[in-house]
Amino acid sequence: MELVVDGLVRRFGAVTAVDRVSFTVRPGEVVGLLGPNGAGKTTTLRMIAGILPPSEGVIRIGGLDIRERPLEVKARIGFLSGDTQLYRRLTPRELLFYFGRLYQMEEARLARRVEQLVRELEITPFASQQAGTLSAGQKQRTNIARAFLHEPDLLVLDEPTSALDVVSGRFIVEAIRREKAAGRGILFSTHIMGEAEYLCDRIVLMHQGRAVDAGTLPELLERSRCKNLTDAFLQHIGNPRPE
Amino acid sequence: MRLSIVRAIYRKEITETLRDWRTLLMMVGLPVILYPLLIIGASRIKEMQTEAMEAHGSVVSVWGDLPEALRKRLTKEGVLACEAWRGVPDELRRDLESGAQSVPWPEPEADKKKMDEATAGAKPAGPAAPPSAPAAEEPPPPPHPVLEAARMAISAREVDAIVAPLRTFKADMEEDRLGRLIIYYDSVRPESRQAADRAQDELLAYREDVRKERERAHGLAEGFTRGLDLASEDVAPPARVSGKLLGTSVAFLLIFMSLLGGLYPSVDLTAGEKERGTMETLLCAPLRSTEIIVGKFLTVWTLSMAAGAANLVSIAITLLRVLPGSALQALTPSPSAFLLIFLLYAPVSFITSACFLAVGVFAKDFKDGQNLITPVYMVFAMPASLVLLPGIELGPWTAFVPVLNISLLIKALLVGEARADFVFLTLLSSVAYGALAVLLAARLFEREQVLLGGRESLRATLGLERRRGALPSPVFSFVVGAVMLVVLFYGSLSLERFGVVAAILGTQYGLILLPTLVCVLGFGFPLRRTLSLRLPTARGLAAAVVLGLSAWAFAAGVLVRLVPPPESFTREMAKLFLDGDSLSLPTLWFVLALSPALCEEALFRGLVLSGLRSLGKWPALLLTAAFFGVFHASLYRLLPTAFLGVLLGYLVWRTGSLLCGIVAHALNNGLLATLSRAATLGGALGVSDGKPLPWHWTALGTAVMVGGLVLLRQVPEPVEERLGAGRET
Structure with a gap:
C-alpha cells in the first residue's frame, strides 16, 4: 500500500517545524528522510504514525486519510524510534502478546507470529526475562519485534540505529531488508549518510522543516554534481564542504 | 569527609530545588492555602448545620404528671413542643399511672451523668456518655421496661426526647419536697441530643425559680435547697x-x-x-x-x-x-x-x-x-x-x-x-x-x-x-449540566432564608437563566440555534398544549405509585407550592409555572440538549431528561421530572422550537400549583393529601397525552438540528 504525504505542515506556536513536505513511499520501497538534528524528520514521522496531528496537509495510506480513519491507518503502520522504551516489568514475550491484543490480532495467529519473531530476531535467550534487565541492543530487538508484529503495510522507523553498537544495528538492517523483500514500504529517518546510501531506494533531504531535494542516490549526486551524499547535502543547505 | 564537597553538593541541591516552583508550592503554598480553607469550610458547614438544626422544632414527650408551670416552660412556639404520654405503650402508661411500674432512677455509681451536680444557673454539660457494657462473663440483665419503651419511641422518631418524672414528682414539687425527673435521649441522633439540651435548659431554669421561691418562702440562705434532681440517660x-x-x-x-x-x-x-x-x-x-x-x-x-x-x-x-x-x-x-x-x-x-x-x-x-x-x-x-x-x-x-x-x-x-x-x-x-x-x-x-x-x-x-458560530459539544453540555447541578443545589439552599418566592425566582433567573445566557454568549455559541429560538408550527404548539395539560396525570397516577413519597416529602412539596401563602393565582403561575418554564427550558432543552444532539436523538433526550430529573435533587421527584424531561425534550426536538417546551412546562407546573391550591378541584380529582391520582383519571389523562404524542409525530423534524451542523469538536 502506498503512503502519500502531500503539503504536510506542522506548527508549534509560532515555529513551523515541518513546512509543506510532500513525498510518497511505494510498497517494497525504502525511503530515507535525511537531515541534521532539528530538520523536522521526527515530527514528520510522528505525524505519519498518528502521534501528532498535522496542522495542514494530507497523509494517506492505501487511500485512507489519517484524519478521517485514524484507527485503520494506525493499524497499517509499524512505528519504531531509537528512544522508544519497553515496559520494564514485562518480559519480551508478554510485551509482544500485549501489543498483539491491542492490535486485535487473532490469538492463534498472534502466538505463531510471536514465536516467529522471537526466533528470527534471536530473542529466545531473554524472551522470559523482564525488560528492565535487558541490554540496549536486546531492548531494541524486542522493539523491532513489537513494531513488525502485526505485519504492517508500512514501517516508519525514526533513527532506529541511534545508540546501538554495530552488532545490534545489524539486526535493524537485516530486518529492513527482510521486510522490503516481503513487499512492505519502509520510511526511515537518519542523520547517518552512509546508512542512507546503503539502504535507501530513494532519499528525501530535509533542512529546517522543508524537503530540499528528493530522488535516488544517483539522481541526487547528479543534480548536485557531488561525489557523495554528504557533500550533496551540505551543498543543498548552503554550507559546502571547504576544499 | 571533605566538608567542601558536602557544601558544594548541598548548595547545588538547594539551588535546584528552589528553582522548582512546584516543590515550593507544596512546601509553603499548600499549608498556607489548605488550612485556612479547611477551617473556614468546616466552620461554614457547621454553621449551616447549626442553623438548620436550630430551625428544627423538638418534640419532647412527658411520661408522667408535671406542674402546670413546668409544662408551660417545656412548650415554646416553633422550638419545643411538649406532648403528654406520646410514644408510650398503653400497658406501660397504665402501670406508670397506677404505680405498678416506676421510672428507674440511675444509681450513683452508674456511668450516667447526674445533672443536679451542675452548678445552678450554669449551662449544663452535654448529654451523658453511653452506659458501658456489662462484662463478658455475665449475661446482660433484661432492660427496664421504661428504658426499653423510651428507646423504641426515640428510635422510631415518634419523639425526640422523653421527660420522665418519678410518680410523686408533681406532689413533691407542690409540697416543697425534692422532686426527681429524668431525660431519655439518644446520643447518636443529633435531633435527640438537641431536644434533650433544650428540655434540660428549661428544667434547670425551672429548678432555679423553684429554689429561689422556696428559699424566699422559708427564709433560707442561698444554696440551702435544691428543688429537684435532674438526671439524663442515653438510650442509644x-x-x-x-x-x-x-x-x-x-x-x-x-x-x-x-x-x-x-x-x-x-x-x-x-x-x-x-x-x-x-x-x-x-x-x-x-x-x-x-x-x-x-x-x-x-x-x-x-x-x-x-x-x-x-x-x-x-x-x-x-x-x-x-x-x-x-x-x-x-x-x-x-x-x-x-x-x-x-x-x-x-x-x-x-x-x-x-x-x-x-x-x-x-x-x-x-x-x-x-x-x-x-x-x-x-x-x-x-x-x-x-x-x-x-x-x-x-x-x-x-x-x-x-x-x-x-x-x-x-x-x-x-x-x-x-x-x-x-x-x-x-x-x-x-x-x-x-x-x-x-x-x-x-x-x-x-x-x-x-x-x-x-x-x-x-x-x-x-x-x-471560544468557538464563534459553533454549537456546544456533548462534553461541554455534560460539564455545564454537572457544574450547574452543584451550583443550583448550594445556591438554592443559600437563597432559602429569603423566603420561598424569592428563593424560587432568585434560583430561576439568577442561577439558571443568567448563567445559561452567559455561557451561550460568552463562548460564542449562536443564540438562536443553541436555544432553538424559532416559532413553532400551529400543530407543534397544539401538541405542546395537549402534553402540558395531560403529562402530570401519568406522573401523578403511575410514577408516584412506583416510588411513593413519604409524608414528610408531601409536606415539603406543599411548602414549595406555597400552600397557605397569600399569593394570587396569577402571581402563583408567574412564580411556579412561567419562570421555571422559561429558565429551565433555556438551560435543559436549550443549552444542554443542543450540546448532546450529536449523540443521536434518544441518547440526547434521555441524558437531558436525566439531568433535568437529578436537578430537582429529590429521590421522589426523580422519576416524574425525568419523565417530563423526556416529553419536553422530544417536543423541542420534533418542533425545533423552545417555545413549545416553555408552553408545555408552564402548563404542567401551573396545573399542579392550581390543584394544590384549589382544595375543591384537588378533592374532586382525588389527589389531595399527597395521594396518587385515581386510576380512572390516570387512564383519561394518559390517553390525552398519547393523543398529544400522535399529534407531535405528525410535525416534520427540522432539518438543521438533525444535521447538527457547525458543531464544536
Missing part, C-alpha cells in the same frame, strides 16, 4: 454507638490511608509512562484515547479498592483482637458493618482515582506527577477528617461535598440515621463528580500538548475555548 443501643465509632474513626482512617493506594499507580501509569518513553508505543497503536484512559482508570481504581480492602481487614482484625474481653466488647462491630464501609469506599475511590489520573496526565515526569497529585490527595483526605468533628452530619449542606458526603453517609448508615433523600443525593453527586473526573482525564488524554509534556492554557486544555 450499643450497636448504634459502635456504629458511630466505626462510622467516624474507621471510615476516616480507611479513606485517609487507602487513597494512597491509588495515588502512586496513577502517577506511574501517566507521568511515569511518559518519563519511561513507553507512552509513544500506545499512541501509535490503533486505540481510542478513551479506551486507554478507561483501562488505566480501572487499574487505579482496582488498586485503590485493594488498598481499601487491605486497610479494612487490618483494622477489623486489630479491633477483633483488642476488643473481646474488654469493657468495649459490646461495641465490637459486625462483619456486615465492615462490608458496608467497604462498599461505600467504592464511590470515594472512584472519584479520587479519576481525579488522580486526570492530574497525572498533566505531569511531565514522575516527580512532577507527585508534586501535582499530592495537593489533590490532601484536598480529598482533609475533608474526610471533618467527619471526626462533632456536629457535622449528613444533610443538605454536606450531601454534595465530595468524599466528606460518603464519610458522613457511612456514619449515618451505621447508626441507622440515613435519610433516603440524602443517600440518593450523596450517591448522585458522587457519580456526577466521578463521571466528570473520568471525562476530564479522557479529555486531557486527547490533548497532544498534555501527552507530549507541553503546557497550554487550562481553557484550551479543557476544550473550553
